[in-house]
Amino acid sequence: MLHDHLDGGLRPETIVELAAACGYQKLPTTDPAKLGIWFREAADSGSLERYLETFAHTCAVMQTREGLVRVAAEAAEDLAADGVVYAEVRYAPEQHLEGGLTLDEVVEAVQEGFRIGEANARANGDRIKVGTLITAMRHAARSQEIAELANRHRDTGVVGFDIAGAEAGFPPTRHQAAFDYLKGENNHFTIHAGEAFGLPSIWEALQCCGADRLGHGVRITDDITVHDDGTVTLGRLAAYVRDKRIPLEMCPTSNLQTGAASSYAEHPIGLLTRLKYRVTVNTDNRLMSGTSMSQEFAHLIEAFGYDLDDMQWFTVNALKSAFLPFDERLAMINDVVKPGYAELKAEWLFGSSS
Numbered sequence: 001m002l003h004d005h006l007d008g009g010l011r012p013e014t015i016v017e018l019a020a021a022c023g024y025q026k027l028p029t030t031d032p033a034k035l036g037i038w039f040r041e042a043a044d045s046g047s048l049e050r051y052l053e054t055f056a057h058t059c060a061v062m063q064t065r066e067g068l069v070r071v072a073a074e075a076a077e078d079l080a081a082d083g084v085v086y087a088e089v090r091y092a093p094e095q096h097l098e099g100g101l102t103l104d105e106v107v108e109a110v111q112e113g114f115r116i117g118e119a120n121a122r123a124n125g126d127r128i129k130v131g132t133l134i135t136a137m138r139h140a141a142r143s144q145e146i147a148e149l150a151n152r153h154r155d156t157g158v159v160g161f162d163i164a165g166a167e168a169g170f171p172p173t174r175h176q177a178a179f180d181y182l183k184g185e186n187n188h189f190t191i192h193a194g195e196a197f198g199l200p201s202i203w204e205a206l207q208c209c210g211a212d213r214l215g216h217g218v219r220i221t222d223d224i225t226v227h228d229d230g231t232v233t234l235g236r237l238a239a240y241v242r243d244k245r246i247p248l249e250m251c252p253t254s255n256l257q258t259g260a261a262s263s264y265a266e267h268p269i270g271l272l273t274r275l276k277y278r279v280t281v282n283t284d285n286r287l288m289s290g291t292s293m294s295q296e297f298a299h300l301i302e303a304f305g306y307d308l309d310d311m312q313w314f315t316v317n318a319l320k321s322a323f324l325p326f327d328e329r330l331a332m333i334n335d336v337v338k339p340g341y342a343e344l345k346a347e348w349l350f351g352s353s354s
């Protein structure tokens with residue numbers, strides 16, 4: 001899985017405990033069950049801007065070293081317990097400086113947390129590897145500094161860079177210098193594009209900035225015409241994205257909440273999968289969407305009738321598109337994903353014996 005926000009995946013009980021520890025008093029409720037529901041409902045706003053407002057509460061309790069280590073460790077554990085074997089988890093270090101930590105200290109704390117979470121998952125009989133993406137906020141003006149931060153930590157598990165936040169009014173080229181810098185360093189980046197804004201955002205992300213992948217990218221369907229007889233005509237940009245195998249980090253439930261799609265059945269992932277785009281399935285924000293990787297798959301199975309072969313295809317697509325060295329991606333596909341799905345298919349055919 002390639003698209004999961006650290007500050008969008010906290011356990012509600014952890015938010016309540018960290019808020020008490022750091023004296024944050026603005027939580028809408030301190031009942032963990034109610035808080036989980038509150039996040040889901042508040043994020044169900046139909047607009048990306050309103051959806052993003054909910055992150056004020058999660059970021060507020062992620063301002064100390066201890067808070068960051070814990071949140072990162074729990075994210076790795078929760079993803080592993082759900083069956084995720086490789087996750088790229090992202091967050092914006094610039095949003096975690098209010099307690100006096102430096103950008104580098106924030107990154108070090110989160111990296112430590114991921115390593116602890118991976119070890120705890122192993123102890124529970126799960127296995128997961130977490131790669132970190134460092135995000136710069138697109139409304140801010142720190143992307144060059146944040147890109148340099150990501151590059152500085154690339155040998156300790158920071159595998160790439162991203163920009164996130166409100167898309168309309170903040171085109172990717174606002175951060176051109178950061179992307180040029182990363183290209184000069186032969187580093188990797190993805191860009192949230194084609195979520196709350198359409199084709200120009202996707203075009204800029206690819207053709208000006210040189211993004212390796214697209215965060216969401218759902219609006220690429222604006223460049224695809226489906227005719228009455230089911231045949232399809234691709235515009236030049238839609239053809240480019242498919243021909244170049246540009247990975248699409250799709251997050252169905254998040255898109256329903258922000259209004260980027262109107263139902264699972266009508267979500268562009270159905271058409272794009274049929275057309276064999278390099279589609280991947282992701283959670284975006286497990287807390288705000290009340291979701292998990294297995295739930296996202298379950299929604300797609302229900303909407304489109306996908307089976308285990310389709311799940312495997314999405315999973316292999318994700319690993320092919322990961323910002324990991326090629327040999328590690330290949331090993332994970334051949335030694336983990338394919339045998340894992342073979343086991344699931346055997347269980348499904350013959351019934352579970354264990």
Ligand SMILES: O=c1[nH]cnc2c1ncn2[C@H]1C[C@H](O)[C@@H](CO)O1
Nearest residue numbers: 005007055090091092135164165192
């Ligand atoms: O889906 C999203 N689109 C744009 N920005 C997002 C999305 N989900 C989370 N973010 C923002 C809010 C977080 O505070 C930030 C860093 O993880 O990224």
Ligand SMILES: [Zn+2]
Nearest residue numbers: 005192215284
């Ligand atoms: Zn996102």
